[in-house]
Amino acid sequence: MDIISYNKLPEKARNFIETYFSDYYIFKVTFNASYSVVFKGGSSVNFTSRGEWTSIIGNGNEIPLNIVEKFAEDNIIEKEVLNTIKEKYESPNIYRIIKKKNKYEILINNNIIIIDIEGNILKIKSE
Known part of the structure; x- marks a missing residue:
């Protein structure tokens, strides 16, 4: 699993984050066949290699x-x-x-x- 720059996310994934999670602080972005954006507090959104979302994980936090x-x-x-x-x-x-x-x-x-x-x-x- 590689930590990558947010800008390396597919545009579709960046648009998704900016539209629905703009209030969240991005802790790290990783890539290992698919993308994962982890927010401060542990919540994450996972994307396919084409930038389509596959899961939203609260990791103990509620998804509003x-x-x-x-x-x-x-x-x-x-x-x-x-x-x-x-x-x-x-x-x-x-x-x-x-x-x-x-x-x-x-x-x-x-x-x-x-x-x-x-x-x-x-x-x-x-x-």
């Missing part, structure tokens, strides 16, 4: 709901996914979002939920 809502507004995450989260959880505390092929694995309120892009919960398990 307003960021997740902005993802839905901008079609980063399907609106149906956010709607299902809000219906199921009165005050969701989201700690991790992993994007898979046609679904997401989300750590929320100490449960891991697998939810498809249409907002259907496929599985819920306790962490």
Whole structure:
């Protein structure tokens, strides 16, 4: 794993960070087949080599709901996914979002939920 300059991130990844995490202090950027941007406090966002996000890891820190809502507004995450989260959880505390092929694995309120892009919960398990 190599520590690299922020400017070496693909433009798509830099735009993602600047749009959704501009208030976060970047601690380091690494590359090892994929990119990882680690913020002060330990949260991170991971990207493919083409700069497409694959996961947002709170690492014990909550991912603010307003960021997740902005993802839905901008079609980063399907609106149906956010709607299902809000219906199921009165005050969701989201700690991790992993994007898979046609679904997401989300750590929320100490449960891991697998939810498809249409907002259907496929599985819920306790962490």
